[in-house]
Amino acid sequence: DPSLPPLKPHYPPPQNAPDLSSPPQEPPHLASLIKTLNLQQHIEGGYFVETDRDPWRIPNPFYRADATTAPNTTTFYTSTGAVSADLSAQLTDQDKAQKPEEGKEKEGEEDKAKTRNASTTIHYLLTPQSPQGAWHRNRGRTIHTLHKGRGRYVIIHADEIMPSYDSHYGVAGDRKAKIETFVVGHDTERGERLQWIVEGGKYKASFLLPVGDEKEGEEEGLLISETVVPGFEYEDHDFMRVERLEALLRKEQADEVRWLLRR
Template sequence: MSNSDEANTLKLITPTFTPSSSSTTESAGVTSIIKSLSLIEHVEGGYFAVTDVSNTFVPSPYPETPLSQRTIDLVNGLPADYDASKRRLSTTIFYYLTPNRPMGSFHRNRSRIIHSLHRGRGRYVLIHPDGRIESFIVGHNVERGEKLQWVVEGGVWKASFLLADGDGQSNSDGLLISETVVPGFEYADHEFLSQERLVEVLPDSKAKALQWLVKH
C-alpha cells in the first residue's frame, strides 16, 4: 500500500457511534438479540456467547507463559481446568457490537480466527507484524467490496467498530458475527494493545489516528 493509500485509509477510521455507559439501555431490537442469544458483555467491547467448544485436544503450539498478564488480570485469572500443554481443536462464539457498545478494542491472539457475518455492518482495522495497516468493511453489499467472511491470522492486532446499516444512515441494530478460533481460544493467548506499545509498532502520526481504538 502506498503512503497516499494508507493516508486515505486512516481518514476512514473514525468513530461512527459514541460509546455509552454500560447502564444505558439498549434499543428494544438490540435487547431482543442479546436475550435470544444469551449474550454477555465482552472484555474487548460488545457482547458475546460461546456457541461451540471442540472436545478434541491438540498439543499446544504456544509457549506456556501467558501472552499478557494484563488480560489474565482483567478476566480474573485462567480457568481452573486450564492446561498450558494443550489446546482445544477449535472454539466458536457469537460476537455483537451495538450502538451502546460499538467498539472492539485493539487486541491480538496467538491463534487464527475465522469470522463470518450474520447481520449489520462494521469496519475492521488490522495492524500486521510488519506495521502495515489494513482496513475493510464487513457487510452484505458484496458488490461494493464488503466482506461476508474474513480471516485474521495469529499475531495480528485487530480492532472493529460499528457502522450504520446503510450509507447515509445513522442507525444500526448492531453488527453480529461468529468467530471460530483455531486452535481454540484461551485467554492465555490473548493480549490488548497498549498506548505505549502502539507508538512502538507505528509512527507517531499513524498511532495518533488509531489511539481511540486502544483499550484504556
C-alpha cells in the first residue's frame, strides 16, 4: 500500500535474538495475559502458545525422497515451487534444544516425514518489550486472525522469483522480489485488516503499532491467532539471513526492512 508511511520501528527493535532463559519484564497487564494464555517466548520474537494440533495426519505435500541436496540443506516444495532451507546453520543451540523431534530413531523419523498433522493453531503476541516478529518463511500456508491491538506486516514474495529453487547458495538471476505491506487492526474503515493470509514460501515479518490514545506502558500489544496448513514443524521454518535479503531486494528496499532481521 503506497499510502502507508515508510517502514520504521515504532518501538525500539531488539538488540539480540530472544534470550529464552530470561524473558523480558512486562507490565502487569501484559504479564497477566502471558500467564493466563500460557505464552512462551518465540524464537522469532514475541510470545506464542500452540493451542491446537490436529491429530489427523495427511500426506506431507512437501515431502520428497530426494530432499537432501547438500549437507545441512533441505529442498522443500511450497504451493508455488521448490525452495530450500539450510536450517542447521541458523538455529542456535537454544532453538535446537526446543526441537521436539530430535533423538528419535531414523526409521520413525522417515515415516513421520511422509505425513503432517493436518493443521496447527497458535496464539501470537507482540508487546512493546518484544515488538517484532523477525523475517522468516514457512512451507505451510498461514491464516492469521486478529484479536487485539494493531501492527504492520511485511511480506517478500520470494517464491515468485525462485520457482524451482533447490539450493541455498543464492537467488536466481537479477530479478527482485515484490514487497507487500499492510496494517492489521480494528479500524476496518481505514483499510486495517482483521484476517490475512501468507502463502507458504513467502518471507514474513511483523511489528507492533500503537492503537492511538493509549499511554506509554499501557499498550495492549498485538494478539492474533495463526493456523498453519499443513501443521507446523520446525523443519518447515526458515529464518531469513542478510545475504538472501540483499539478493532478493533492491538496495533501498533492503535498507528499509533490514531492521526486521533476526539479531
